[in-house]
Amino acid sequence: MAGLFRVTVRRLISSRTLIPTRSMAALQDDAHRIFWSAVSAVLPPRMLRRALTVRETPDSSLLECGGRAYTLQKNLYLVGCGKAVLGMAAAVEQIIGSHLVEGVISIPRGMEKSLREAGKREMLLSPDSRIRVMEGAANNLPDEEAMLAAGEIQRLVEKLEEKHLLLVLISGGGSALLPAPVPPLTLQDKQAVTKQLALKGATIQELNTIRRALSQLKGGGLSRAAYPAQVLSLILSDVVGDDLDVIASGPTVTSAVTAEDCLRILSKYGLRVPAVVEEVLLSGTPAEPFQHPDRVHNVLIGSNLISLREAEREAQGLGYVTSLLSAAISGDVKVVSRFYALLAEVICSYLLSAPQWPELEEKILALASSLHIPDLNLADCFQKLKEAGEVEAVCLLCGGEITVQVQGEGLGGRNQELALRVASEWHQSPMQGCEVMFLSGGTDGQDGPTQAAGAVSYPQLVGQAQQSGLDVETFLHDSDSYGFFSQFQNGHRLLVTGLTGTNVMDVQVLLVRRRKDP
Template structure:
């Protein structure tokens, strides 16, 4: 909490000075910190829920306003939730609806309540005497018996509702592991065995999720069916690229788009059809036929937080600080080794544009080829670079990306995808600092949840001369990367000055990457 306060105090200091008055790398890092925190702040539960929900009291009655709907409140409001950010979301709902909430049950990761207490996030805790019951489970994001019990309580609450009732459903990333409810006679172990077998044979995440939904009582629209005929309003925080509501927590309030035959074809594809138990075949055959969205007319799904919403807020903050902004993509994925190379080359391209470098065309061709290989949806990099070239007198640029990458762990060090991303960008820059002469450059990669792997950091900052400065202090970044020890490197380099530490935020909309480039005056 103290670290967050420093960030907020920093923002007040920055707003009181002219952006162009201080031209140091330290001020560039301060700007990056402030822009990142503005992104996170926009998707914190209290702010998200107050954008989405309001109660209007009139003479003798109260109305809940939500997503363009108005619903009369009369001792008819119930709540369920599941996911890593749901405790804070439930606390915000409780603050908004107050006495109108009759009963609630939420399923959250084991230890989350205590972690938020330790982080000083009292605004994300339920009030004493709350009508919402908190159940913890799914340690290490794996469905377990505790999560199974929580799912059972959520199902029981939904099934007792009547037409006059309203069920608020809070959903965030991690919700799938926190809502396991296999269709009888299947057990949790049966379901886990099937998905493990598919995973070992190379099934895609989309195929795995199709089977998970089909074998669950609550996923793939099952929770909405259980709550019928009550009205259902789902407030959803996305942690997936593309914000596909069918994927987030396996779509418990979304009409399923897959049939039993789709599932059987997947099992056949991976040679598992003949080894399927009779129980699995029976469950799949008993699935409802492909449903029409009309069958979900009692459901209203609302996306209240996403990576795009966070980056739009970051974009506005960067503009306030005097940057020309390029919000390029919220769909960055893949191995950090390839993505970091792309970011390193992109920084050189931007410098070449600012400095009218003779290398500009060659660098542009290189970065466009990399972008094509990455196949990022909607990137349109050529058009955005052309937009930058046409601006003329710009000398400070902020480039924003979002998404979620992967890391191939090869050593026994400590780190996470964001710290490794940053360190790899610095390593890429080490041999090409000359191509960025005349510019100051800062790269940041950070997770919006405040956690990056098993470390206290959520990411890191780097600049082109970082590896040179580290080598002067006897630190070898390449060796740290070999050991998968990015956190160890940053912790030792200038006493952790370039680690990004926010503490647990209570939200999660994947990661934010940022390039700040400015011409030296």
Template sequence: MMTAAEEVIGEHICCGIGSVPANVRKEDFSGRWPAKIKIYKGARDNLPDEMALCAAMDIFDLALNSTENDILLVLMSGGGSALLPLPTPPLCLEEKLLAIKILSQAGATIQQLNTLRKHLSMVKGGHLASVAYPAQVISLILSDVVGDSLDTIASGPTYPNQSTPQDCLDIISSLDVWQMFPKSITQFLEIKRNECYIEHTFEHVHNVLVGSNRLALLECQRKALHLGYYPVVLSSTLEGEARNVGMVFATLCASLLHGDWEKVAVSAESLHCEQNILLDLRLGHKKPYCLIAGGETTVHVQGSGVGGRNQELALAAAISLRELLSEDEFNRCVFLSAGTDGQDGPTSAAGAYGTADVVEIAQRDGLSPQQFLEQNDSFSFYSTVCHGEYSLVTGHTGTNTMDIQLALVN
């Protein structure tokens, strides 16, 4: 996004600050860094760290010192919450990081996580735009959240905050993590709950959505059609527990393969597919399908393993496909779940393939795929079986429009 902005407005850029993931390379910027933009590389493993904090401090100062003669151009994409951490004093980064980790492991949605982030931050929840006043603020935004809610993407640095400190306290209670939550944060929120708020005007702010999961899925559909598949976009708002979604995908694939339209209908309903999907699927009967979906699932962590939602989803799908297909059908259903940013959770993989044969191979090698799943250890599973052949490793892609699921049914 920075490279493209520099190509378009070039000499008009006075200065800039870029906060990018730790393992981004110059090659991702056409072999060079943008000339007038100071680059910080942080948020290793998609978690806020000291380098990301330094970047956020500089970005805050840049906005604060903007004048009515300036335009502050904000380029925002998925991962922005981790790349822009600036806790409100007296809170520190470690406390905020612990709070987010506790909520994540309890199965919090991205909306719940970002609600808390906004109330603990000096830049999120519209604060960045507020401190930039009276400069004009233009935000170009790539959505990585279901529904493309502008107050949730990167925790909404340039969008007015619609939530309250009480909402944060309610989230902590609803996920039953009150006892383990940092006391400094709950006390901070309780104090904020009783404060009077000053409403900030956002007339100087222009937020523009320039990319989304829906656009990514439509491009997948175009490519699949070119490759000779019958492509069907199921949904761009996929949510739910990753392993449950994986099982439903497997059932949908097997039911299509076997022509069991009753189960196809039930599976499509469980995935909250778009209208007329059943008609689309019937029209493609006896053709090679490419089923396409996107969104963002969650994982309620109960084990001690290493993984990500896409790898867990793929592993659950693989286990179910092994149960639902006969051996001569193994190669007729192939499933993939991956993050469009190239990173699935705190791992080096973007996602993984879910096939019946990966389960068969693992079992022949004396491994239990179900045990790996129960331990939330999908990354270890895919790294071990066939030396990682069923793991998808892309490196950072330079963008983020949530996750994509693809299923080929022949």
């Protein structure tokens, strides 16, 4: 019955109902343009052209990257793992040319087909490529196919000599795509330990400590295996704070993990592990300090902050007074949604010179403090507004990765739920005199198990939905934000980009403008 009701509702709610004015439609277009500029800044071709240069000299070819130069003499090998690595490898292939001897990359199952069907030819390798593509880790979980790919990567790097240069490409999702348990551990042994830790509430840092200790290739293991070759690692960050040893569990970043560290974590959560796991931890194998760090150079070529800076330039070009607030937004979606909703109210009160501006400013600063966001620039934002004088429109930019507790059987993702919850907050205290638009989207083009990257919302959305018989709280209770936004004709509030071929977490765009319509 519920399904029939929703189909009927979909016929009733038209796209005209959703955008009340022409100026609001323009505001939505601006939000989309700003979001796409953020994604474009970290697409593989653009990132790699920024990072890599081949310079010809009378005597040789030089590969320049990160302030260093490497001699190219058909001595370059390539390996990689991660969701964005296929596009990264294709870009490298264009730049390096015939100097590339051989390569192996591990990417998510179905990625190559998806990019081909999406027409993203620039993300695909040439037909005569020397790079072998291996797919695995369905649903971002390590599997036998990913194990096979990791084995091929390990075999390639272990045969390298001092004259060789190994180019390593790493992006988010790489940890699941590079499973190589320390013998005699099996993949199932390692999965069982990390799964139990996750269920006990272990932090990502604690999980990665155990993963690195039980892996041959993580925690700098890949660069150790490649010695004495030189290693140049190009890294695309999908983690808050851009810690290189956390991204894909740091295959080329030496990590000083000790047996005592691991046993302390297991003891903290009361975990009883198989004898073989304890045997590996006590063997001294995990993360021995690499004795030749000068042979490894790690370069961060893409991050959420880089994408937000490009979005900032786009917003300024569109005429907005713009503030980049944070690239490290995290926390529970319910608290973060209150933060964004109140933030819009604060900015609106400023634009209208409302008397409650100082009181609201103090309130948002207190709420922000509870989120413990290390790089939040709210005070700088307010100072910029005060110095700007009379302001018509403001754009606030944030990025990061929030958390959602799934409590129903609906479809959705953290960005869609955030957009819906922000709209629900606004419904409780609708703003007058301002037009407001909020967009939240995943830069990889996929938000949860849906076809959307995220969604957009605005203060009138919940009221319009109620007029058409939709109960927003029911959708939220069912974790069905995708179901809610799909009710509207053409899914008009959903942000649909298709797979982008990159991934630097999420981007939020908040636009607030004085109302122009009568």
